[in-house]
């Protein structure tokens with residue numbers, strides 16, 4: 534019998550994210566980034582545009598009635614055959630769908646696509662920070678996510694790895710780890726800081742601060758036990774930045790909310806900006822303790 538929609542959608546998204554990662558490497562290798570300034574501190578490159586076309590064309594062809602929202606707006610879906618991904622990841626398709634996702638209707642899904650997270654870092658050569666994010670929401674909540682890291686160096690020398698998470702099933706594509714107990718390491722923005730972002734960090738008295746690009750990469754640091762919390766007390770992130778990271782982190786027992794401790798809604802009609810910032814913690818850290826320490830922050 535064919536797998537439920539959520540399993541097929543996640544499996545296809547895994548392979549679409551990998552293909553998008555290869556496009557991102559190709560654009561960089563050719564050297565013409567085609568940078569456009571969308572707004573203040575907000576760039577778009579040919580890699581963002583092409584990776585989005587690949588992902589949205591592939592997912593729309595297979596799931597024509599599912600709502601898909603991409604960071605780079607409406608894309609031309611008439612892509613070359615080479616960019617059209619039609620097969621889902623076999624390993625994922627062999628897993629068992631958690632019972633709660635067996636009967637989701639197509640109109641209850643929203644797919645949030647960030648074709649290239651960490652664009653600023655991509656243009657500056659911090660290629661480790663770059664990820665491709667595909668988040669799958671059911672009704673208003675982030676349920677499944679893919680974080681593909683196109684420049685991750687595998688032991689054999691091959692580039693790229695694909696991390697997935699599905700609530701009720703778990704995570705795959707990496708080795709999960711917990712951060713050390715005796716320290717409190719925070720990861721935050723490298724390129725979008727301001728005085729309130731800074732004040733939030735001070736309120737939490739971390740033992741170390743790791744400044745890196747991208748919401749995907751910061752959550753990766755949490756998943757691999759290299760940081761305890763991701764703290765960004767600023768409205769700059771959007772729903773496509775957090776949907777996939779939230780689903781993967783929460784599938785591992787962590788939590789991602791706004792600075793008041795509420796989950797964002799990923800429903801089809803929401804505003805894109807995450808107006809109340811982003812706070813994410815690993816399983817071993819009390820999320821509510823972090824939220825309490827930030828309650829006097831005037832964001």
Ligand SMILES: Nc1ncnc2c1ncn2[C@@H]1O[C@H](COP(=O)(O)O)[C@@H](OP(=O)(O)O)[C@H]1O
Nearest residue numbers: 575649650651652722724725746747748769770
């Ligand atoms: N002030 C701001 N203006 C525009 N985008 C912002 C922003 N602050 C954060 N973001 C977006 O949130 C994501 C993570 O940001 P950061 O690396 O600073 O933590 C980036 O996604 P993209 O690179 O996909 O655009 C970035 O553009």
Ligand SMILES: [Mg+2]
Nearest residue numbers: 575576604652
């Ligand atoms: Mg962007």
Ligand SMILES: [Mg+2]
Nearest residue numbers: 647650651774
């Ligand atoms: Mg992003």
Ligand SMILES: [Mg+2]
Nearest residue numbers: 604647649650
């Ligand atoms: Mg982006």
